[in-house]
Amino acid sequence: MATTEPTITNKPTSDQALLLRKPRSLWSDARRRLLSSTVGLMGMAICAFLFAIAIITPIVQPLDQTLNRDTANKLQPPSWLMSQEERADAAKKSIDKARKDTPWGRFERPFGTDQLGRDIFIRVLHGAPISLTVGTFAVVLAVIFGSLLGLVSGFFGGIIDTITTWLMDILLAFPSILLAIALTAISNNRESFSYKFSQQITELPILQTIFDPPLFNAMLAVAVIEIPIFGRIARAAVLSVRNQEYIHAAEAVGVSRMRMLMRHILPNSLTPILVQMTLSVASSITSVAALGFLGLGAQPPRPEWGSMLSTAREYVGTGQWWYALFPGIAIMLTVLGFNLLGDGLRDALDPRLKH
Amino acid sequence: MLGYIFRRLLGIIPVLLGISLLVFTLLRTIPGDPAIIILGERSTPEQRAALRTKLKLDRPLYLNFEGGNVFESQYVTYITNFATGDFGDSIKTRQAISKELKERFPATIELALSALLIAVVVGVTTGVVSATKRGSLLDAGSMIVALLGVSIPIFWLGLMMQYLFSVKLKWLDPSLRLDTSLHGTFKPITGLYLLDGLLLGRFDITANAFKHLIMPSLALATVPLASIARMTRSAMLEVLYQDYIRTARAKGLSARITILRHGLRNALIPVITVIGLQLGFLLGGAVLTETVFSWPGIGRWLLDGILARDYPVVQSGVMFVSLVFVLINTLVDISYRFFDPRIQFK
Numbered sequence: 001m002a003t004t005e006p007t008i009t010n011k012p013t014s015d016q017a018l019l020l021r022k023p024r025s026l027w028s029d030a031r032r033r034l035l036s037s038t039v040g041l042m043g044m045a046i047c048a049f050l051f052a053i054a055i056i057t058p059i060v061q062p063l064d065q066t067l068n069r070d071t072a073n074k075l076q077p078p079s080w081l082m083s084q085e086e087r088a089d090a091a092k093k094s095i096d097k098a099r100k101d102t103p104w105g106r107f108e109r110p111f112g113t114d115q116l117g118r119d120i121f122i123r124v125l126h127g128a129p130i131s132l133t134v135g136t137f138a139v140v141l142a143v144i145f146g147s148l149l150g151l152v153s154g155f156f157g158g159i160i161d162t163i164t165t166w167l168m169d170i171l172l173a174f175p176s177i178l179l180a181i182a183l184t185a186i187s188n189n190r191e192s193f194s195y196k197f198s199q200q201i202t203e204l205p206i207l208q209t210i211f212d213p214p215l216f217n218a219m220l221a222v223a224v225i226e227i228p229i230f231g232r233i234a235r236a237a238v239l240s241v242r243n244q245e246y247i248h249a250a251e252a253v254g255v256s257r258m259r260m261l262m263r264h265i266l267p268n269s270l271t272p273i274l275v276q277m278t279l280s281v282a283s284s285i286t287s288v289a290a291l292g293f294l295g296l297g298a299q300p301p302r303p304e305w306g307s308m309l310s311t312a313r314e315y316v317g318t319g320q321w322w323y324a325l326f327p328g329i330a331i332m333l334t335v336l337g338f339n340l341l342g343d344g345l346r347d348a349l350d351p352r353l354k355h
Numbered sequence: 356m357l358g359y360i361f362r363r364l365l366g367i368i369p370v371l372l373g374i375s376l377l378v379f380t381l382l383r384t385i386p387g388d389p390a391i392i393i394l395g396e397r398s399t400p401e402q403r404a405a406l407r408t409k410l411k412l413d414r415p416l417y418l419n420f421e422g423g424n425v426f427e428s429q430y431v432t433y434i435t436n437f438a439t440g441d442f443g444d445s446i447k448t449r450q451a452i453s454k455e456l457k458e459r460f461p462a463t464i465e466l467a468l469s470a471l472l473i474a475v476v477v478g479v480t481t482g483v484v485s486a487t488k489r490g491s492l493l494d495a496g497s498m499i500v501a502l503l504g505v506s507i508p509i510f511w512l513g514l515m516m517q518y519l520f521s522v523k524l525k526w527l528d529p530s531l532r533l534d535t536s537l538h539g540t541f542k543p544i545t546g547l548y549l550l551d552g553l554l555l556g557r558f559d560i561t562a563n564a565f566k567h568l569i570m571p572s573l574a575l576a577t578v579p580l581a582s583i584a585r586m587t588r589s590a591m592l593e594v595l596y597q598d599y600i601r602t603a604r605a606k607g608l609s610a611r612i613t614i615l616r617h618g619l620r621n622a623l624i625p626v627i628t629v630i631g632l633q634l635g636f637l638l639g640g641a642v643l644t645e646t647v648f649s650w651p652g653i654g655r656w657l658l659d660g661i662l663a664r665d666y667p668v669v670q671s672g673v674m675f676v677s678l679v680f681v682l683i684n685t686l687v688d689i690s691y692r693f694f695d696p697r698i699q700f701k
Contacts, residue, residue: 170373173681175639178657178673185661186381286508290643293510294658306508313514313647317529321518328511336506 033348040344046337054129058209061122070095070117075320079109112322114308115315120323123303124330130304131334133210134219135285139277142226142284147266147273149227150234155242155261165235168228176225180287183221184296188214215288215304218297222287226280233276237269271349278342282335289331305331356692363685374677375434382666383416392664393446433670442671447663452671455656460675461546462532463652466644467637469549469568470575475630478580479619482587482626486595487614497584504581509640513574513647520570528567530649537563571648575640579633586629590622597621624691631687638680 034040072093079087088103095117111120153164171179187194198216202208211219241247242265250264291297292306293313300307305327312324390403390412406412417430436443442452481501485494521529528534532548537560543551549568552561594600595618603613642654649655653676660668 166369166373169370170377173370173374173677173684174673175635175642175676175680177639177642178654178676181642181658182378182381182661182669182673186384192384282506289508290510293508293643294646295662309511309514316514316518317522319518319522321515321522324511324514324518328508328515331508331511332503332506335508336503339502339506 030345030348034344037344037347039340040348043337043340043342043344046333047341050128050132050334050337053125054132057125058129061125068118068122070113072117073109073113074115074117075315075323076109076113076117077320078112078322079104080106111326112320114323115311120308120326123308124305124326126303127305127308127327127330128334130210130215130298130302131285131289131331134215134222134288134304135281135334135338138219138223138226138284138288139280141220141223142280143230143273143277145223146227146230147234147269150231150236151238151261151266151269153231154235154238155257155265161235164231168231171225171228172232174225177287177290180218180221180225180291181294181296183224184214184218184291187217187220188296194220212299212302214296215292215298215302218288218291219284221291222284225287226284229280230273230276233272234269237272238265241265241268275342275346275349278338278345282338282342285334285338286331359692360689363689367681367685370681371674371678372434375437375674376430378670378673379430379433382670392666437671437674442675443667445660445668446665447660447668452667455668456653456672456675458546459651459653459656461543462650463638463641463645463654465532465547465549465568466571466575466650466652467634467641469572470637471579471630471634473572473576474579474583474633477576478583479587479626481580481584483591483614483619485584485588486591487610489592494588498588501581501584504577505585507577509574509578510643510647512577513571513644516570516574517647527570529570530567532567532651533560533563534567571644571650574647575637575644578640579630579636582629582633583626587622587626590625591618594618594622627687627690631684634683634687635680638676 034044072095073090076082076090079090082090082104084103087105087108090108091099091101091103094100109119109121111124114120114123149164149168153161186192187198189195194217195213198211198213198220202211202213202216247260247264250260255264288297289304289306289309292304292308293310295307295310298304298307300311308327309324312320312327315323390406391398394402394406412429414432415428418426418428440453442456444451445455448455481497485497488494517529520527541551541555541557541560544554545551548564549561552558552564595614600613600617603617604610608617638654641650641652642658644650645652645655646658653672657669657672657676659665660672
């Protein structure tokens with residue numbers, strides 16, 4: 001699989017070199033390729049940066065900070081756009097009496113303030129753990145259910161295959177965001193099982209800082225719409241390896257079906273699933289934000305980027321652009337990071353596709 | 356070929372049946388009595404019972420095993436009504452759903468088609484130019500923009516465009532399909548206002564509709580445009596290093612003809628796949644775009660229906676959208692044959 005192998009033609013010595021070289025696994029080859037690709041590195045850098053923010057922010061500043069209101073200073077533009085006098089004035093009006101006489105610094109409110117005088121910068125930072133957790137959770141759920149369905153249906157074939165393929169076709173026949181909207185709207189009924197379940201979940205210690213019940217349900221809905229994508233990939237991967245010789249060999253020596261599926265087929269189907277996982281984190285984050293934007297996901301005052309945009313929308317017409325600008329950039333940066341990482345991974349894991 | 360088309364179209368039926376089952380079941384899992392929702396809390400039990408009988412909600416859910424005709428059930432009524440074009444009435448507006456569909460579907464089609472047009476024309480051109488000028492500043496620049504394009508949340512892009520072009524520059528109108536002063540001044544023929552204006556000789560309508568259309572369709576086009584540009588570029592790169600391209604150049608064809616006739620045509624298959632996939636995105640993305648731009652289309656209508664628990668609207672609307680969606684996907688599949696005669700159907 002290695003692309004860096006010396007050419008073995010006409011050079012007898014390189015044969016020996018090849019034999020002497022420590023054998024490299026597929027994974028270490030992939031890692032080397034990933035680390036040498038600009039796209040992959042950029043993706044990794046962005047994702048690492050975001051995860052760092054997501055971990056550090058709640059430690060340095062508890063979530064309550066996002067609720068700090070300074071009602072006299074509502075809808076203030078980014079402080080670096082304010083003049084010296086305006087910043088002094090803002091400090092004078094401020095609810096924080098201790099700060100009254102020291103004017104705002106140039107970067108006191110770098111992203112401006114919202115309609116309740118809250119610091120948009122702080123709120124955007126606190127959106128990072130929410131979106132990253134939601135995106136990752138949704139994809140993990142979708143991968144578990146989707147690839148299991150795909151593996152089973154591709155491996156066993158027959159009626160099981162027909163039914164699962166039919167189910168996946170149905171899920172794929174909806175425009176996905178519409179299905180997510182419908183599922184979220186239905187599950188956000190207080191009497192529904194899903195709502196009660198998510199209420200239990202969102203009372204757990206760390207999870208309660210991330211989820212509220214509607215957001216949890218939105219995440220479940222997004223997981224559902226991602227399931228058939230993984231189902232298809234896993235099924236196709238199984239179909240492509242199941243007639244390989246090593247599978248027949250395993251069959252011949254009497255390996256059980258379960259073991260064959262888990263030890264021989266799954267690992268060999270992993271590459272495309274892994275790439276899709278990265279790309280799906282990106283699309284899940286957008287979808288959850290879209291649901292939040294439509295008022296179906298996280299509820300205010302939770303600083304989820306999509307639901308912040310939902311409120312910010314009312315202030316676009318009156319010219320307070322900063323309220324909508326920064327949460328949107330945050331979403332775009334996150335999605336970009338995962339898309340780049342996914343592209344890099346695909347190039348690294350499947351060099352045939354590379355350009 | 357005809358047999359293949361027929362079989363593909365036949366294959367739609369089980370999928371649609373599945374969708375109808377799913378929609379039906381999902382709606383029935385929502386707690387609450389539709390009769391109360393329609394009549395309000397103050398209605399008497401008799402009124403509710405009468406309405407349930409009228410709407411056939413007193414029938415068994417899926418199949419009738421209580422004697423009599425097995426098919427006298429709510430589900431069977433729902434699908435037979437849908438199949439015969441009887442979509443029922445909206446609970447909220449009390450209008451016939453088929454009438455609302457007729458008004459709103461062209462709005463979405465106009466939006467989606469113009470977005471698709473922008474995406475395909477600009478996307479394919481960018482992809483081809485990028486591939487032929489590989490490694491240039493232009494290539495790098497457009498691919499960076501394309502990468503940003505696939506990552507952009509369209510509802511946010513819509514908001515930012517509204518701010519820039521309507522609030523700040525005051526060039527374009529932030530919402531609706533026409534200025535309110537033009538509403539009701541003409542009788543739509545196709546429902547596509549750009550076209551209607553031309554057909555009726557009312558160029559003021561076409562111009563006004565265009566001013567309203569441009570922002571939402573640009574916002575909606577962004578993600579497909581970026582994907583199409585990226586896919587065209589990589590498909591072109593694959594083709595441009597083939598021997599037959601070198602042959603074409605060697606026999607003296609101009610670079611232009613080589614690229615367009617020998618290169619692009621052979622690179623089109625993966626591009627068409629992406630375009631097909633993006634059609635679905637357009638229909639779904641329309642929900643968000645229509646919300647941002649208050650566009651009176653089908654996506655916004657369905658969203659309102661779902662939020663207001665307007666069951667008939669959701670039931671029929673989702674089925675209708677899915678039908679269109681599945682049909683488009685099937686047509687895209689069939690069109691492969693047209694673009695690549697090497698593909699054989701068994």
